[in-house]
Structure formats: C-alpha cells, structure tokens
Amino acid sequence: MPGVVTVSDLRTGYGGDDIINGVSFDVHPGEILTIVGPNGSGKSTLIKSLAGIVPARQGTISLFGENVTALKTPQRIAKGLAYVPQEFNVFRNMTIAENLKLSTEFLGLRSHDGNQERTRVLEMFPDIADRQDLLAGNLSGGQRQMLAFACALISSPEVLLLDEPSAGLSPKLVIEIFEKVKAVNELGTTIVMVEQNVAASLPFSDRAIVLVNGAIRHESSAAELSARGDLHELFLKEA
C-alpha cells in the first residue's frame, strides 16, 4: 500500500554529524503513527525534516506519491500537510482570533472565506472558542496546545505532524490532548506525532516507530509494542 507520506533513506542534521542516519518508513492513510524514542534520538529533527524546516541531506520524502524533498514548508503545507511545533507554537502577543486568522491567511486555504473554517475548527475546541480576544500568551499550557492544534487544522490538512504535543503538560492534560488527537484522527486526518511519553501516547496510536540514535530500532503496531516485555531494553540499549 503506498503511504500518504513515504520516507526513504533520509539523512539529515544540523551541524557536522547527521542526526538522522538513513531512516525509511511509510505513513498509512488515516492512521496515527507515533514516533517514540529517548531524548536526543533525533525524533524532533525527523519531524522537522518532514515539515520541511530542516532540509534533507540525502534520501527522499514523498507526499501522496509526489516527491516533496526539495519543497519548503509553505509549499508542503499547500499540499495538505500541517505541522505543530513543540512548545512556542502560538504567537503569544496576538489574540486567539488573530492566531486563527493568520492560519487561514497563510496556510493552504481552500475556501476564500476563513470564517467557515474557523467556526468548524472552533467547534472542536470549545475551551478556546469563547475567549477569542484573549492574548495567546495568557493561555495555560494545555489551552495553548489546543490553539496550536486549531491553527494547524484550519487548512483541513490530510496529514498532521505533531512535535511532542504532551511536552510540559500535567498528566491530566496529557490525556486530554491525546483524546483530542484521536478525535481529529477520527475525522479523517492522518497523524504523525513524535512523543517521549510512551505510556500515554501508545494507547491512542495505531502504529509506532522506535527511533534510537537516528535510526529505526523497531516498527510495529502500537498494541504490539505496548505488549512487548522488553520495551525497556528496546529503548535503552545502545546500538
């Protein structure tokens, strides 16, 4: 089955070393793919590379069968991708409404009137819907995360990339966030997320990839991974 996103032999990094050392995988339509792994394993770099923020040094990234390796973020967004960065993912000096508007204006907007999209998205996030004039900087961590989701969803993306959506959130909020992710997924959006919180994220995922030191250590369904007794080994043992 051809993937929504296909990554083959991807190598990338920032400085001298490659952080991602030849990673290949497919993202299947409609699934939640969770990439887990210890800190420094390259999860964040990988998802940034998918989003087009860190350019690939080698290998290809395809979106719906089309090679998008050379495309920049805005062009990938126009093709149906959306990306929610980790933390600092809302414009803090702007209100909720403005954050949303910005997204309708600069993302791959399909209809001319952003209002419709905004209304649709806000229905999913009642928490922030009724305080649209609040500065995003004054929101709590969970609400900010919701807003960032909302912004990304406004373009009705087919693939949503999430970089550690649960980072810095209290356990209760973590669950709420993942429930939201699941809800979004159920509306038909394919989701690729990077997570450190294995325990909380796997139950909401369809499939999982374990990334260690920039290479895929393990790939299976989420349930299978959860069930494995040697998860600890899998994570912590060096190559």
Place this chain on the structure above:
Amino acid sequence: MGQLLINGLGTGLIVALPSIALSLSFGILKFPNFAIGAMLTTAAYIAWSLNIHAGLPLLAAGALCIILFPMVALLCDAAVFRPLRSRGPVTLLVASMGLSFVLDNVCRLIFGNDARNFDIALSRPYRVWGLRINYELLVSAGVSIGAMILVFLILKHTSIGRAMRAVADNPNLAAARGIDAKRVIAATWILAGVLIAASGVLIGMDRAIDPQLGWNYIIVCFAAAILGGLGNPAGAVFGALLLGVVGELATLVVATNYRSGVGFLVIALVLLSRPNGLFGTREIVK
C-alpha cells in the same frame, strides 16, 4: 502650561511617525535603522521637488511622495540590507550608517545646501480659551493621528499586518506556518516608508528642508522608540508624545538648552523601573 502641553504634543506627534517606523523595522527586521534620519530628509526633498518643480499643490505632492518614497525604501533594502540580512543587528546598524551618508549627500548633490520650503502660506493661530492652536499643528496632528490609526488598523486587521506581527512575535513559528518572510519584509519597508514620507512632509512644513534635516531627529526617534519599548509601535507613539511633552514642560524648570538632556534623564528613569521600556518585551542590541 496648557500651551506647553499643546506644543509638546505637536512636536511629539510629528516625531511619533518616524518613531513608529523605527520601532516597526526593529521589531520585524531586527535591527535599529540609523538611516531613518536620512530617509526623512530624502522624503522631504522628494515632496519638495514635487511641490516646487512639478508645481503640484502640497497636498498632492505629499500624497505622491507617500506613494513614491516606499519605493526608495525598498530600493535601499534591496541594495544595502538584503545582502546583509543574515549578519546580525550590529552589522546592519553600521550599514545603515553608511546608507545615511549616501542618502544625505545624494540629496545635497541634487538639491544643494540651501534650506528649502514648501509653497504654502503660513497662518496665524486660532485662540481657544487663551491657548494658541495653529493650523499646521492641526494638520500635522491630523495626519499623524490618521497615519497612526492607519498603521494600527493595518497591523491589527489585515492579513499582511498580522503576518508582520507574527514575524515580530516568533519568526521561527511564522516560517513554520508558511508566512513568506520576503513579503513581510517588503511590507515593513513600505509601511515604514509611508510613515517616513508623511513625517518628512510634516517636518518640512514645520521647519525648513535642508540636507541636515534628518540628523536632528535621529536621537529623538531612537529615544522615543526605546522609551516605548523597541519593537512596540504603540509604545513608540507614547514615547514620542512623552518626550515631546516632557521636553516642553522641562523648560519651566531648566534652561532650554538642556532640553535634550532632560529627554535622556526621562529615559534613564523609565528604564530604571521598566528595563524593557514602557511597553517593551524585547531587548535592544548590545
């Protein structure tokens, strides 16, 4: 006292426009544009030659200048700042010093050293409750306030304005959201250009136009922008008004010659209590 207040507001309103421009370019382009003075001079000369040589009435000349000058600003950006964009604020600051030499002297080369004046008749003031309010003050207040409202409407309610604020707020996220930095930079220069042009015309009306014109405003504009918190256009307006009013009121206590010193004293006091300016969240370059 009331008269001083009016005078101070008059000065402040004129200075407010270039201060907003400075603040905008600092917030979005991330460098303090020292050439703001020379740009004022250039804009004033453009309006002047439209007024005198092309024979347009001042209103038309000013309006045309407001359309033309942003192009000059874009040209300056393309020639000077674009190649240096990645090189840190101080390099850009020094480049803007170089630009200001070039602009000032291009004006001198073309227009000569003589002071020039617009072709307008001056008028005596209206008197309201014993206070003197003159026509130009009303015009410049009107234009300044109008321009400010326009700027804030643009920033607040247009997509490009929001994009500008987004870039100022969090450039990385803006890039991740697909906001085109080039367009935002161009928009910033255009907006700054409009403000500078408007203010150049007002300053030309207020005093005479000569090649040194802009130098007189650099320190004041920087002071106002810093006072308001660099990168915060609304703060810059407040900073300009505060400096204008304090400068005038200070003459009640100290000799007029020390007026500009008083401005710095105010800044020092403000920074002591609010290290990032009155409304600022941003830090200035070292």
Place this chain on the structure above:
Amino acid sequence: MLSVQSLTKKFGGVAALAGCSLEIPEGQITAIIGPNGAGKSTLLNCIAGAVTPDGGHVRYLGTDVTGAKPYILARNRLVRTFQISRELSSLSLLENVLLARQNASDESFFDPILFPARVRRQQDADIDKAMKLLVRVGLEGLADATPNILSGGQKKLLELARALMLEPRMVLLDEPAAGVAPPMVQVLIGIIKELHQEGVTFVLVEHNMDMVSALSDQVCVMAEGKDLMSGSFEQVASDARVVEAYLGGVL
C-alpha cells in the same frame, strides 16, 4: 557536599520548581531524571547560579550559595555544562579550554604588562594542561580550530574538557548525551567514570538511561518541580510512581 532545600522558582506564573529538596553526597555520581518540564534544568540553573530561585536554599560545602553568581561557584570549583552546548564561538578550542583556568591575573589588564614573565610562565603551564585535556577527549588535533566545525558530540567533549580545566570538585552535567552519537556516548561515559574515580562529584541530568544506569550511584527522580524519590537505579526503575510519571506504565 551540596544540599538543596525546598527550592521554588516561578516563570511567568508557572512553577518550574515547587519545593525541591536534594542531597548530593561527595564523591558520587547523582543522576536526576524526570519527564520534560519536571524542572530538572531549572534546578541545575538554580544550583549553578544562572537563575535566582524565588525561595529555598542551596548550600555548597556548607556555605549558603543561594543566588550566588555563577563565577563565585566556579571559583569554588563547582562547574556546569549546558544542555545545548554553549561553546565560545570565536575562541579556538584551546582558548575555550584555557578560559576555565582560574588565575589571579585572569581579569587584570595590567598584569601581563607589568609582570610579563609571570603571566607568560603561568600561561605556558596552562596551555600544557589544556593540551593534555584536549588529548584526553581526543580533540587535540583541532586545538586551533573554532568550535563551529565540531559535531554535537565533539562539542559536548569540549564542554567536558573545559569543565575539567577548572579542576572541579563538582560538575553539573546537563544532558551530556543529548544529540550525541552512540560511540561518543561511550567515550563520554568512559571519561566521566575515570574522573569519578579521581574523586570528582557529578550531578547528571540525563534522559539516556544507558548513561544513567552505567554511571549513577544514586538516582533522583523529579516530577512537577519536586523531588519524587531517590535511590539506586534499580530501586528507582522498579518504583511504581516513577514508572507512572516518567517511563510510562508500560515498563
């Protein structure tokens, strides 16, 4: 050797530290683990003086050093590294390391002019020592280069060498393995072990459990700005609360 008592710190209303207490015994390696946002880095920053805590105390060698400037701690031979390595980008590797040397004339403009011989002698000795450290971390060939050509792992090694130049009694390591390739992690572990044997005390904030299990005498778990528990690696790894808060229920 170092004790932290009910430290608190808020950033814009959010409590990064909410009464964290900790004892670091001399000569041991203490690992601090915990989920993102648990306050580990803030704790480290508070200990090292980069951040002034809102409340609580830090005592080092029996003295209260709460809110002391970093350089005071460094002069008392407590040194730290950074999570995202912060090398001095325009100084050569050698100079980066030399900088950590504590001499009387470090901050004197006139000493090199008035006492050139003494300063020269001192500097030569320092260069010797610095070169030895660079050899030790395998960077001696790049001594004249600037750090921008280094890989992430090499930067960590440079930071370590720099920390050692200070002849520290105590080193705070902030995620030394983050972004470092596995073979390099082993090198790091090796060096830290050797130093430990030489009597240096370490505090290690780390997510790499390999490193934690290989090095730590004691593991302290943090969650939500507080110390959750501490004990040996095995004890901690089997504690239900830790599993819940950090490793996740599946472990």
Place this chain on the structure above:
Amino acid sequence: MTKNKDVSSGITRRRILRTGAAAALTVVAAPYIRPSWAASAPIKIGMVIPFTGSTGAYGPEMEKAAKLAVKMINDNGGLLGGRMIELFIEDSESNPTAGAAATKKLLEVNDVNSIIGYWGSPIAMASKQLLIDAKKVMMVSCAANAVTEQEHGGLIWRFQAKSTQWGPVGAKILKQRGHKKISVLAQQNPFIVSMIDPFIAEVKKGGGTIVDNVSYLPEQPSYRAEVEKVFGAKPDAVFIPGLLTDFTSIMKEVYRGGYMSKVCSLSIAADANGRFLKNVGAEVAEGIDHYQPAPPLSSPNYKKFIKAMGEPEDTVFLFAGNAYDQVWTAALAIEKAGTDVSSEWTKKVIEISNPPGALVGDGLEALKMIRKGEAVAYVGAGADCDFDTMGDQLNRHFLHRVIKNGQNEFVQTLS
C-alpha cells in the same frame, strides 16, 4: 643635487651611500626648494569654505565670488609680470578637524602661499596655528574675536566685523525703534555667542531692560520651546541672531504662534540674498529689522560685482563680497610686494588697503596704479577694506534694513 663627475674612479660603497642620502634629502626637501622657473609659475592661493555639514549653504557663493576675482585678474594678464593665479578650493565640512586637514592639504600638497575663505570661527581657530607655523597668510570671513586675538605675526586678516562690533548695533536699532523690554534668542555658535554681551551692555546703556536671554542649539527637531519661552513673556522686541535655516524655522514658529513682539536679526539670516523671504513669504517676514556689515552699496564697483555674480541689483552680499575682497587684497599686496612670498606681501596689505592712497574700487584699476608706483587704498565689494595692525577691519559700517511688503527696505547705515 650632487652629480658624480668622476665616473671612472669607481663606485665605492661609501659613495653610493652618500649619493643615496643626498637623493633622499632632495626628495624630502623638494617642497621647500623654490625652483628657478618659479617666475612663470602660477601663484597659488587656497580657499577653505564649507560645502557640506550644517553651514554648507554658505560655501557656494564664496566660491563663485573668489573665482570671479581670479578670472578677472588672470584675464588681464595675471600678477608679477604674467603669472596666473591658481585657486585651490577645499571643503571644510563645517567641521574643525576636516577644515584643518583641508588646510594642511592646501599648504603642503598644493603649496599655496595663502589661504582665504574660512567661514566659521571654529574652523579658522583649528587651522590658524597651521598657517602661522607655515608662515602663510590667512584671510578669514569669520567673526569670533579670538581668531585675531593672539599674536600671529601679521599673517591673519579678517574681512568681517568682529562679533563684538555686531552686538551693539542691534541694540542701537532696537532703541531707535523705541523698544524697551528686550529679549535675546541666540544660536549657540562662537560668532553669535560673543556678540551677546556687547548687545546686552548696549541695551542697558540705552535704558532698556533684558527680559530673557535664551540660547539654542541649531540641531534640534523644533524651536517651539524656545519661542514659547521668549515670546511668551511678551517683550517689546526680540533680538534673534541666528543663521538662515534655524531663523526660518523660528520665524515660522513665531508667526504661527501669533506673537506680536518685533524681531531684529542679522541679515545673514533674515535676508541671505533673498533666500529668507523666499523661504517664509512676505507675511511672516513683515517688519523684521535686520543688519549686517555694509558693503559699499553706492559704489559703481559694487554694482559691477553684483552684476558679475548674476544676482538682482538690490542684492546685499556679505560673504561673497568678503571672498572677492580677499582675492583682490592678496593680489594687490602681491603685486605691491613684487613677490608671492607670504611673509613679504602680508606686510603690504595695509599699504594697499588703507588711506592715504587714492580710494580705488576697481581692482584692475588698482593693479595698474600699483604697477605705476602710485599709492592706492582698495575699496572692496564687501567693505572699505581698511585694517588695523591686528588684521581686523576698521570702520565697519552696518547696513540696517527692514522687511516691508516682501521687500528689503533700506533704513540707515550705522556704525
């Protein structure tokens, strides 16, 4: 120059050294050795005036006038039996340091025998030591007393009234107008600052009172505060010595402020060859008294000068006339002395300027007379051009005019 005659004796190392040293010495000494062909060489005169910076507006007219004089002399056969005058002009940038560098360049590179111009006292002050050291003549158009105060060996000539002479004239004008309560609003520059005390003294002598004495810096965004402070106290009249740009701004402000006090200023600000009126229009300028050292307005030569400058007949030049006179005075003194060695011809300046010689306004005429051995007293386009031994001009008269209906109207000549 040592020539090695004895080629056959072989070249020893010592000789090479000696020759080398001599050659080196020649190179070093070259600027100081006057070659024999100097008789037909041009007579070089330097000029330092501002073209850029805050006083850049005043340079061009001086340049034009000086070039005019030089052209007249050269077209009529030059000086000293056919030597042409060559004029070298440098920009002072309105900045003393740059002015001094320009001076040095003229002295050393262009090897001028004198430097004229010098608008702006700080520039003259910073440059004068260079000229004194080089024993070259300096002719200035600036007013600060200090320029000629210290001993300068008769090398400095001032073609301008001293600041202290300017001050009292203003006071006299205001007294004649019947103003008692007087305020001062003065720019802070050396020329103006030193005229304030004499002005105040004269006002008090005449029974007037000083309400306010405010000085202002020329580089500032607005003069509202100063105007408010001075005019707000409603004095009878305000004395505003300034320069064109700031005076323009101030008068706009005064008019817009609706103030009624009378204004007296200097012609360099309130006339400036008609530029002020052009700047502000007749209504704002109405009733402003202004004065400046008087050129010999009625003399036919002055009229010729104005015509040659291409200006309207009623133009009253100040600095252009100074520059013109500087060239002529130098030329006449050089002709009189029969040499272009500065230390020599500077001694003749008084002889060709002051009576008892015949008063001659036409420079070419004066040149002819000097060649015939007759005594002349040159009367310039900027002034009578009589000097005292310190190099300051004697009996400067001041021309007092008032602006009425957009025209400068002659009031009187004062001294």
Place this chain on the structure above:
Amino acid sequence: MIAYLTTIMTLVSIAVLIAFALNVQWGMCGMVNFGLAGFVALGAYTTALISLNGGGFFVSVFAAIIVCAVMGAIVSLISMRLSEDYLAVVTLGFGEIIRLVTLNEGWLTGGALGLPGIPRPMIDVIGTDHYEVFFLGICVVIVGIVFAGLEIATRGPFGRSLRAVRDDDLVASSLGKNVLLLRVKAFAVGGGITGIAGSLQAFQFSYIDPSQFTAIMTAYAFMAVIAGGQGSHRGLILGACSVMFLLEATRFLKDVVDVLDNSQIAAIRLILIGAGLILLLIFRPQGLLREYRLKAPKSSPSSADSTAT
C-alpha cells in the same frame, strides 16, 4: 606633501586611538559605545583645562586618562544596573550630555567659543619649524605604546576573558569570570584610551570647541573597527588608515575631475565613503584582518604570545 602626510598621519593616529577604545569595548567585549565622541571631548577638555592652568604634558594627559577611565567605568556600571542591554542609549545620552555641558557651561569650557591657546608640549624646545613632525612622533609613540599594551594585555588571559564575555556571558560566568567586573574594566580601559585621543586632539589644534566632537567621529571609529576586523588591533590600524585614505584621497578627486562644482564634489566624497563602507560590509564581512587567536604549541610550547609593536 610630506608635511601634509605628517598632519594626516597625526589625525590618523588620533582616529586609531579612538578606534582602539571602541575595539576594546565593542570589538572584544561586545558593548557598543555610541558616546565615543563624548569621551574624546571629555579627555580633550580635561587636558585643555589643566594645561591652560599650567599643568604639564604628562600631568594633563594622565588626568585625561583617569577622568575618562573613571567616567567609562561609571557609565558602564549605570547601564548594567539599568539593564545591561541598554548601553546603547546610556552612551548616546552620555555623549549628548557632554556636548550640552561643553556648549552651555561657558565659564568652564568656553562654550561655543571653545578653548583657544592650549600650550603645545615642548614647543619652546622644538620650535615651530619641525613641530609637526615632532608631534607626529609623539603620536606614533603613544599609538605604539597603546597598541603594544593592548596586544600584550588582550592576547593573554584578559583578552580571552573579554572575548568570552562577548561570545556568551553566561558561559564566561560559569567558568569563573566576573562578567560585570570585566565589562566595567573594558569600558574603563577604552575610556582611558579615548582620554589619550582627546589629549592629542587638544594639543594638535591647540584649540578645542564642541563642534570638533560630533557623531561623525563615532561613526568613523565604527567604520574603522568594522573595516579592520572586529577584535583585531592590527586590522583596525589598517581600517582607520583606509577610512582616512578614503576621506583624504577623495579630496584629490576634484583636482582630476573638472566638471562638477565644489559642493557637488563634497557631496560625492561623502557618498563614496558611505558606499565604500557598505561594500566593505557586503564583500569583506570579516574585515581586513581576523582577531588574534592563541595558537596551540607545536613543538615549542611558548610561541603563543609574541608581543609585536
């Protein structure tokens, strides 16, 4: 020509000193100083006032150094107390206030009239004929001494510490460097050097007035440092020479070009200077020379800090 070059070299020496000061403060320690001209003025007026009241050369220069160094320390300390990033404003304000004081406090500074007749050192002994050369000698020797001092001091631990503070003050602090003290010292050292520059300026013209110390002086110093290569004292000498060369060489422009009048030439000169600076920034970003870096010993361990003059 030679005597002209003498004067130009003297002016270059003064410009080099000012640029040295900026290089220590900004080039090495990363703290901008937009009030340089104010510091130079302070030094010049101190020297002038003391030597006009009978103080000798050494006394007046020394006093200028001390006054400027102390003022530098105070200015930097104030700004650090405010918020360390507001140095730009504080120095700008400092420069402005010095200008206002020199203009308005006539009883002390002569106001706009300035202070004439500053006695030039040893003029009686040397005589006026060769004084220019002698004074250039003094300037060169002073520049040499300052250069040597700076090279020695900044190639050693002190310079390293300053550069560390510039690169990353938290790291420097974490490695045991008292950042505040280093910054204050850098400002004081720079201040002292501007004091010397001011002294030389006063003696060179034997007359000072406020218009000599304008913002353009500060701008030239920035140009020299940028052109020369931030942090490199040698590069900066080259940089100052290039800026001065541009300034003076363009004077000869009109001896060649005859079409334009003087005011146009004057404008073109300044345009060239501005454009030259911009081009330099674009095409020679690192400056003419790179800042000094300690070299690792190859065989002999102490080839490290040779002290060139």
